[in-house]
Every structure is written in C-alpha cells, then in structure tokens.
Amino acid sequence: AQKITQTQPGMFVQEKEAVTLDCTYDTSDPSYGLFWYKQPSSGEMIFLIYQGSYDQQNATEGRYSLNFQKARKSANLVISASQLGDSAMYFCAVDSSYKLIFGSGTRLLVRP
C-alpha cells in the first residue's frame, strides 16, 4: 500500500528566506508520480508541482522546486524567497492508479 509521511506538522520561515518541507513516501509501484498541493485557509487545494518517478531532473515551477531523491524515497518541496501569501497547509501526495494518497500536511507560517 502507498503511504506518505510528512514529519513536520508546522514550520516557521522568515519572509524572503527559503524553506524545505519534508516528504517521504512508500510505494511498490515501479512507476509513480509525486505531487505537492497548497491549501490556504479558504480550503481550496492548489496544485503546485509534479515529479514523475522516471524524470531525470528535479521538477521546478517558479519559486517551487522538488528535491527528489528516489533511493531515499523522499520528495521534499523547496520554496525560495518566501512570501507572506505562502502561509498555508502543504500536502505531499503519491499517485496509485486513480488514487492520490495524501500525507497529513505541514502548516507553514511566513513571518514578516
């Protein structure tokens, strides 16, 4: 069975600094995708970034990058130059057939 572990329930970061949100996963699928979503207090889940298990390079999307270490089964999200609007819950997820298996999330608070 697929499983996602996010060990940081909450984190603080100073505005304009970088922050890394941890994610480890467990899957027996030979091919899989890893996703990060942002959920502000409004509740909407906003897709941030995707990494395929066979992608040679780490995914990047603007200020978001994914530090993918396949052998360690980790897919950490790096947010550079944090902004106040980055304060939200962040969820890591792995896909399995039609399903997305989500972690418990990390609450990020950006300090001015």
Place this chain on the structure above:
Amino acid sequence: ETGVTQTPRHLVMGMTNKKSLKCEQHLGHNAMYWYKQSAKKPLELMFVYSLEERVENNSVPSRFSPECPNSSHLFLHLHTLQPEDSALYLCASSQVGQDGETQYFGPGTRLLVL
C-alpha cells in the same frame, strides 16, 4: 481562478435532511473524484469516476451517494448524515493518461451536520 467549481461553498444540514453537492469541471477532463477532509486527518478518497463509470468506492457509507451524469459534472447526494460527517468535501478532476494525471481541485464545500 479554478477550472473546477463546487456549489454550495457552505452547507448546514440536519441529520434528517437530504441535500446534494455539485461539482463541475471546465477542463475537458475524463475523471472526477470526491474527497473528504476532516479536521486533523489526511484527505480521504471517497469516489472516483473515470469516463463516467465509477471505478472506486472507498468503503463509503451508503448515506453518501455519488452521481456522474456526464464527464463534466459530479454530484454527491447526502441523506441522513451524522455529525461526524461534518467536513470539507473536495471535488477534483484529471485527464487519465496525460499531464502526470494531475488532479485539479475545486474550492470545496464546508459541510456542517447538526
């Protein structure tokens, strides 16, 4: 801005009421999903429809009844709910076989069962 809309955004209902949640996707996707997000719990997948056929029913109580009349619309019919069903209900859609099958979510319906 989102390609997936959900109505209503907030719903308060009694345990004897019948209500429906609506989801519509404007992305041309062929799969749609219902998730439940309770406080302090990971998102739970409830139902999956692919090409308008239900392909996943994740041991959800029968008081939740999904309906997918076409690839753009998904409903969740609710009846005789319990207070523990209070949660955020999220709809998502994806294109199976493309774009890493990324799921795009709607804004959710916050449901309170009294």
